[in-house]
Amino acid sequence: MPAASPQPRRPRSGNRRDESARLAVLHAADDLLVEHGFGGLTIEAIARHAGVAKQTIYRWWPSKVEILLDTLIEDSEKRFPVPAEQPTVESVRAYLRDFARFLTDDPAGKVLLALIAQSQHDPGTAESFRERYLGPRRDQERALLARGVEAGAFAPELGPDAALDALVGPIVYCALTGSAVPDGLVDTLTENLLRPRPS
Numbered sequence: 476m477p478a479a480s481p482q483p484r485r486p487r488s489g490n491r492r493d494e495s496a497r498l499a500v501l502h503a504a505d506d507l508l509v510e511h512g513f514g515g516l517t518i519e520a521i522a523r524h525a526g527v528a529k530q531t532i533y534r535w536w537p538s539k540v541e542i543l544l545d546t547l548i549e550d551s552e553k554r555f556p557v558p559a560e561q562p563t564v565e566s567v568r569a570y571l572r573d574f575a576r577f578l579t580d581d582p583a584g585k586v587l588l589a590l591i592a593q594s595q596h597d598p599g600t601a602e603s604f605r606e607r608y609l610g611p612r613r614d615q616e617r618a619l620l621a622r623g624v625e626a627g628a629f630a631p632e633l634g635p636d637a638a639l640d641a642l643v644g645p646i647v648y649c650a651l652t653g654s655a656v657p658d659g660l661v662d663t664l665t666e667n668l669l670r671p672r673p674s
Contacts, residue, residue: 499525500532501546504539509582513589516543540593540600543586544607550583551608557615562623568665570619571642575661578650588650613639629669641668 503524507516516539522529536542555573558566578584590608594601617635624630631638642664649656 496525496527496531497535500527500535500542501549504542505546505550505583505586508543508589509585513593540590540597540603543590544603546583547586547590547608550581550586551577551612554581554583557612557619561626561628562619563628564623564665564669567619567623567629567642567669568661571646571661571665574643575646575650575656578646579656584650591647591651623669631668633668638668 500521503521504516507520507524511520518529518532518539521539521542522532525532532542536545554577555570558570560566578587590600590604594604613636616639620629620631620635620638633641645660645664646656649660
């Protein structure tokens with residue numbers, strides 16, 4: 476009796492198999508990054524882990540950095556979306572707590588940390604990271620702060636970009652150095668940076 480036929484390794488464009496293969500590649504990249512780090516991550520290993528042909532990956536992505544960026548964009552939108560409702564100090568605090576959990580407790584957060592690290596010595600990675608992830612997310616976060624200021628929910632003394640840097644910077648620093656985010660850090664940041672000052 477012949478063995479069962481394996482799944483097709485070259486998904487055709489435009490059908491449901493394309494999406495399942497795409498997700499398999501993203502999940503494989505995520506898993507392998509956690510296991511082997513950025514330096515140990517290869518297109519060949521991703522293809523083997525995902526069960527797709529290497530040529531298929533290169534047809535969709537020019538490099539492992541672009542695969543990781545797709546993974547990061549999707550994971551970020553699921554794990555800690557920028558709040559769309561009318562912002563309050565409490566909703567910004569919850570968003571920052573989700574961000575801290577993503578970076579320190581969620582294996583998917585390692586993708587963000589790896590891309591930050593790789594951006595320090597690879598200008599191409601830095602450019603793609605800014606254009607595809609940091610820039611669009613910063614635009615959403617800036618709009619969030621602007622809506623809160625307009626509604627009178629908070630009145631940061633810093634400008635929007637400096638306020639965002641001051642809010643997320645300590646969290647990223649803790650994650651990059653392998654430290655736990657201290658209890659109360661997010662509360663302190665939001666209270667000190669966003670609460671309206673008494674007149």
